[in-house]
Amino acid sequence: MPKTLKIATFNINGVRARLSRLLEWLEEAKPDVVCLQELKAPAESFPEGAIRDAGYGAIWHGQKSWNGVAILARGELPIERRRVLPGDPEDVHSRYIEADVRGLVVGCLYLPNGNPAPGPKFDYKLRWFDRLHAHAGDLLKSRAPVVLAGDYNVMPTDLDVYAPERWRDDALFRPEVRDAYANLLAQGWTDALRTMHPGERIYTFWDYFRNAFARNAGLRIDHLLLSPALAPALRAAGVDCHARAKEKPSDHAPTWVTLTV
């Protein structure tokens, strides 16, 4: 019997400061699976109880002050597959977690920002992208239904930026990172939002500065990539922009797909 699954990614920008925003969005949007980024909390401070009371099982990889990723599943506990992106034992940032959930493999990622570019942070971003490319290739070889969802910190094309010229030299838009994203897609991944809405201006992030949300000065940097096994199941995709208009919001909005599996 086919059923519909709603999978979302949401850079929460502080899971403690944003807990009420998260809970009200879960209640309203009722996603089946949620990938969270930027928990900005050590593991022991993750609000597991409140999230469980909202009906979601969770696994998370926390870190003091920065980064941090989690996977939530409605009515069940995601089965963790890994909590590190392979390829660099020296990398201690909590930026990747992966689980089996609802018959899918779900990878939740928070790609490094990379500014200022050029520089060591940009180099780290490019190396992280290389490691993601390698791991994503391994996932494809398994032929499993996979979703790679998260904050990629990349605007793939000019259509994904409110003012492309102002962002040319930024670590989120430089040719190196756009090429890296294109090379990832070329493995066979489907960018769900862009596939469902070709030619449309869609943003997932608006700066806190300069009244950016009211001016719709946004960026599309949160992406859901579907493996070939899963791409035919894609039914709808969107961004819950209204969440960005609330009191004390994250600077990102929840971004989601529905799949018939």
Place this chain on the structure above:
DNA sequence: ATGCCTATTATTAATAGA
């Protein structure tokens, strides 16, 4: 070229974000 705004951490200023 830089600040704007925000969360976190450590003590009212620094850091990182994008």
